[in-house]
Amino acid sequence: MRGFAAVLRRDLLLAMRRKNEVVTAIFFFVVVAALFPLGIGPEQNTLRLVAPGILWIGALLASLLSLGRLFASDFADGSLEQMALSPNSLSLLVAAKISAHWLLSGLPLVLLAPLLGLQFDLPSTALWILTLSLLLGTPVLSLIGAIGAALTLGVRGGDVLLSLLVLPLYVPTLIFGAGAVQAEMSGLGSAAHLSILAAMALVAAVFSPWASAACLRLALET
Amino acid sequence: MKSTIFHFAAPQNFYRLAGQLWPLFGVVALLLTAWGLWLGLCVAPIDFQQGQAYRIIFVHVPASWMSMVIYVVMAFWALLGLTFNTRLSGMMGQALAPTGAIFAFLSLWTGALWGKPMWGAWWVWDARLTSELILFFLYLGYIALTHAIDDPRRADKAGGILALVGALNVPVIYFSVQWWNTLHQGASVSITKGSSMAQPMLEAMLIMSLAFWMYAIAMGLYRVRLIILLRERHAHWVTQLPEFNSASQGVAA
Amino acid sequence: MLSVSSLSFSRGHRCLFADVNFTLQPGQWLHVEGGNGVGKTTLLRLICGLNALEQGEITWHNQSVAKDPDLFRAELAYLGHPLALKEDLTPVENILASAAVCGLHLSQGDAMAALTKMGLEGAAHLPVRVLSQGQKRRTALARLVVSDARLWILDEPFVALDTPAQEVLCDVLNAHLNRQGMLLLTSHQAVNLAGQGQTYRLSA
Numbered sequence: 001m002r003g004f005a006a007v008l009r010r011d012l013l014l015a016m017r018r019k020n021e022v023v024t025a026i027f028f029f030v031v032v033a034a035l036f037p038l039g040i041g042p043e044q045n046t047l048r049l050v051a052p053g054i055l056w057i058g059a060l061l062a063s064l065l066s067l068g069r070l071f072a073s074d075f076a077d078g079s080l081e082q083m084a085l086s087p088n089s090l091s092l093l094v095a096a097k098i099s100a101h102w103l104l105s106g107l108p109l110v111l112l113a114p115l116l117g118l119q120f121d122l123p124s125t126a127l128w129i130l131t132l133s134l135l136l137g138t139p140v141l142s143l144i145g146a147i148g149a150a151l152t153l154g155v156r157g158g159d160v161l162l163s164l165l166v167l168p169l170y171v172p173t174l175i176f177g178a179g180a181v182q183a184e185m186s187g188l189g190s191a192a193h194l195s196i197l198a199a200m201a202l203v204a205a206v207f208s209p210w211a212s213a214a215c216l217r218l219a220l221e222t
Numbered sequence: 223m224k225s226t227i228f229h230f231a232a233p234q235n236f237y238r239l240a241g242q243l244w245p246l247f248g249v250v251a252l253l254l255t256a257w258g259l260w261l262g263l264c265v266a267p268i269d270f271q272q273g274q275a276y277r278i279i280f281v282h283v284p285a286s287w288m289s290m291v292i293y294v295v296m297a298f299w300a301l302l303g304l305t306f307n308t309r310l311s312g313m314m315g316q317a318l319a320p321t322g323a324i325f326a327f328l329s330l331w332t333g334a335l336w337g338k339p340m341w342g343a344w345w346v347w348d349a350r351l352t353s354e355l356i357l358f359f360l361y362l363g364y365i366a367l368t369h370a371i372d373d374p375r376r377a378d379k380a381g382g383i384l385a386l387v388g389a390l391n392v393p394v395i396y397f398s399v400q401w402w403n404t405l406h407q408g409a410s411v412s413i414t415k416g417s418s419m420a421q422p423m424l425e426a427m428l429i430m431s432l433a434f435w436m437y438a439i440a441m442g443l444y445r446v447r448l449i450i451l452l453r454e455r456h457a458h459w460v461t462q463l464p465e466f467n468s469a470s471q472g473v474a475a
Numbered sequence: 476m477l478s479v480s481s482l483s484f485s486r487g488h489r490c491l492f493a494d495v496n497f498t499l500q501p502g503q504w505l506h507v508e509g510g511n512g513v514g515k516t517t518l519l520r521l522i523c524g525l526n527a528l529e530q531g532e533i534t535w536h537n538q539s540v541a542k543d544p545d546l547f548r549a550e551l552a553y554l555g556h557p558l559a560l561k562e563d564l565t566p567v568e569n570i571l572a573s574a575a576v577c578g579l580h581l582s583q584g585d586a587m588a589a590l591t592k593m594g595l596e597g598a599a600h601l602p603v604r605v606l607s608q609g610q611k612r613r614t615a616l617a618r619l620v621v622s623d624a625r626l627w628i629l630d631e632p633f634v635a636l637d638t639p640a641q642e643v644l645c646d647v648l649n650a651h652l653n654r655q656g657m658l659l660l661t662s663h664q665a666v667n668l669a670g671q672g673q674t675y676r677l678s679a
Contacts, residue, residue: 006575010561017563017602078557085523086577087549093576147387151380155370164366165384168359169391172398179402200394211387218379221527374487375527456488 003088004096011100025066026108032058033116044121051120052130052181056174058116059109059134060141064166066105067145068159070097071216075153084220094216095209098146106138122185129184129194136197137177143201143208144169150215154222173200231308233450234459240443247440254433258284261426275339282332284431285325286354290392292322292438293357296364297389300382310446312378313453315385316368317446321438323361329354349403353396360388374453476500477522477626477657482531484517491517495531497675501625504648504658506666509677515661516556518677519630522659523553535626549578552624554632558615562604566590566614569603573618581621589620593643608635620647627651629660 015022036054037047074080074097083093113134114127122130148166152158180193230236262280296315303311333351334344345351364384371377454460482495491514499505507515520526522533524544533540540547560569567586574581590599593613598606603614612635619627627648633641645668648658652670660666 003576003578006572010564010572010576013568014561014563076557077561078555078559079561081525081553081555081557082559082573083576084525085548085551085553087545088576088578089545147383151367151384152370155367156372157370161363161366161370164359165363168356168363168395169387171356172391172394175398175402211383215380215383218376218383220525222373222376454488 003086004092007083007093007096008100011097012103015100015104021066021069022104022108025062025105026112028065029058029062029109029112030116032061033119037120047120048122048185051117051122052126052178052185054120055113055116055130056134056137056178056181059113059138060170060174062109063105063138063141063145064163064170066101067142067149067166068162070101070146070149071153071219072149075219080216081220084217090213090216091209094146094150094212095205098142098209098212101146102139102142106134106142110134110138122181126181126185129190130181132194133177133180133190133197136194136201137173140173140197140200140204141170143204144173146208146212147215150212150219153216153219173197176200231310233310233313233454234457236310237447237450240447244440244443244447247436247443251433251436251440254429254436258426258430258433261422261429266422266426273339275336278332278336280426280430282329282336283427284434285329285332286350287431288434288438289322289326289329289354289357289361291435292318292325293360293385293389293392296322296385300385300389303378304382304386309375309378309453312375312382313446313449314442315378315381317449318438318442319361319365319368319381320445321441323358323365325434325438326354326358326361330358347403349396349400352403353399356395356399357392360392364388476536477659478534478537479522480532480534482518482521482528482533484514484521484526484529486517492677495675495677497673499626499657499659500671501655501657502652503671503673504652504660504666504668506672506674507659507661507677508663508674513677515677516630519553519628519659519661520555523551523628524548550625551628552619552622552626553628554615554619555630558611560603560611560614563602565602566595566599566606566617569614570617570621574621577622579621579623585621586617589617590614592620592647593617594640609637609640612636613640616644616647619651624656626657626659629658631661631663633662633664 033055036050036058040046040050071080074083084090086093110131114131117127117130145162145166148162148169151165152162155161176193176196180190180197183193184190230239258280263277266277266280268274296318299311299315299318302308303315330351333354337346338344364381367384368377368381371380451460477499479498480496483493484491495518497505507518509515517526521528524540524547528541535547535550538546559573560566561572564572567583567590570586570589571581571583574586587596587599590596593616595610595613595617598610603611606614612632616632619629632644636644649669652658652668658668666672
């Protein structure tokens with residue numbers, strides 16, 4: 001556990017020293033959420049209808065943007081090698097890195113979403129469900145994305161390739177996440193959606209660090 | 223039996239075996255396609271609702287099935303390759319991927335061609351078509367990843383992990399897209415109206431599926447030979463091949 | 476005791492080295508020499524377990540490393556060409572962080588002592604980013620001072636060090652050997668250390 005805490009602490013400390021990287025992702029979310037109405041039109045009812053999807057896609061893309069950095073700097077400066085050689089399980093250390101990534105890239109989106117939801121005139125129950133769905137869903141995005149980031153580590157054209165690999169895998173999370181808010185707004189109740197998101201988060205939390213660690217060892221072999 | 227498997231796990235031996243087998247599969251595929259198309263285009267009755275245009279399902283449905291079957295087979299090879307660290311498994315996966323992608327693309331195209339006369343739009347966000355689209359993206363991702371990585375062993379293993387992760391996700395994706403579609407009361411494409419599909423129609427679809435399967439095997443074997451040649455080009459046995467020697471003689475002359 | 480037998484490595488179709496054999500007993504050191512590009516770094520990484528072992532066997536205390544890699548890693552310290560330093564953290568923070576990742580309990584005082592030994596007490600609270608190449612290497616080597624690993628695998632540790640720093644490093648390595656530690660290193664210069672040493676020449 002000390003290893004987990006050490007890696008988590010180090011990554012958070014590093015992010016605090018380079019705040020602009022974290023802020024960029026948040027800013028991206030805000031800008032994208034503002035771009036959609038500019039592309040769709042200001043009609044309130046239309047916007048209210050499409051808001052869950054827009055906000056979820058904005059969060060998804062913002063999360064995707066920051067994935068490229070998840071392992072890249074550790075890979076470049078040799079810290080990843082040291083983690084692979086540590087007596088601590090690499091899966092545990094990777095879990096710590098993913099947690100740090102979520103705290104820096106996912107959680108701010110969760111906290112910001114209700115504010116952006118107000119821009120789309122979402123009712124307060126919908127705002128609450130939106131926040132909850134992002135709270136459950138953004139960890140899944142970080143976890144699945146980590147596998148993609150590990151697979152494309154050090155590969156030419158890695159960033160675009162990462163998007164191509166990871167976006168199809170994001171589809172269920174997007175469907176259930178945005179679907180939860182839409183269900184709430186249409187009165188059907190979002191309990192089922194949220195339970196499925198929670199289940200996905202649990203499965204991903206167990207499976208992804210292990211799969212990512214395997215991919216990272218593969219990347220270190222070259 | 224086990225020794226036979228290990229014998230053919232060596233690329234050199236498999237190269238020869240594949241060379242003998244792929245023409246056979248190719249011929250069978252051609253024959254079955256001819257038969258299937260004859261059944262589908264000539265023998266099967268006109269659908270009372272959809273007219274002649276429905277006949278495209280004899281390509282669309284088998285293509286969809288095969289695109290899914292090939293992905294499962296790729297995941298199987300991936301599992302084999304990652305567990306037993308065999309080189310051939312990774313090569314088989316990479317050999318099958320383009321064919322799988324082609325079938326997925328064919329399924330999407332024929333779906334669109336069918337859609338236009340049927341319900342007036344080139345594309346409908348039906349659950350099956352949408353899932354097929356995502357499967358196509360998964361294929362493209364696999365091909366892009368394996369081509370982007372220079373080291374062949376890493377490409378094999380990375381592709382294998384991706385194929386497995388994708389295979390585990392495909393049921394989840396399919397389920398979620400179904401949910402998404404029904405919840406939003408989208409268009410629902412019904413190919414089989416209940417279980418009462420006319421006998422010749424079913425027969426034609428099965429034969430076309432078999433034909434596509436044979437084609438996939440033939441192409442897979444053919445392509446894996448090319449991959450083996452490329453990977454093992456510095457090995458002694460490759461330099462001894464008749465096609466290699468005649469080619470180099472042609473170059474020298 | 477580290478034992479390496481019949482180790483071979485190929486990159487694609489190109490064979491880097493074949494049939495490498497040696498044994499390292501406690502208190503001994505091994506200097507791997509060879510020209511540029513002959514595969515010294517690859518050999519070291521292979522022994523660490525970073526490169527995939529396809530041919531040959533590595534045993535630690537007569538147990539195959541492949542069977543229980545965590546046991547081996549617990550007693551291993553590796554320093555390669557990339558120094559594994561975080562540029563935005565200070566040397567003290569770097570040492571504390573890497574010690575924690577390796578499962579070592581280290582206090583701020585211990586870290587400062589190690590850095591002082593390597594001659595970095597003035598620079599210990601500056602971000603690594605502003606240090607010179609030699610100072611960065613000394614920071615990385617300070618990790619060895621606090622390490623309790625039995626086997627040290629070092630890839631060209633003397634690079635970028637001035638003469639006083641090289642002497643300090645020799646002291647550190649000798650102290651490790653005197654504690655019955657083992658050392659495996661590559662270097663383009665002659666290695667003169669205490670204890671029993673061997674040279675292994677890696678050729679194409």
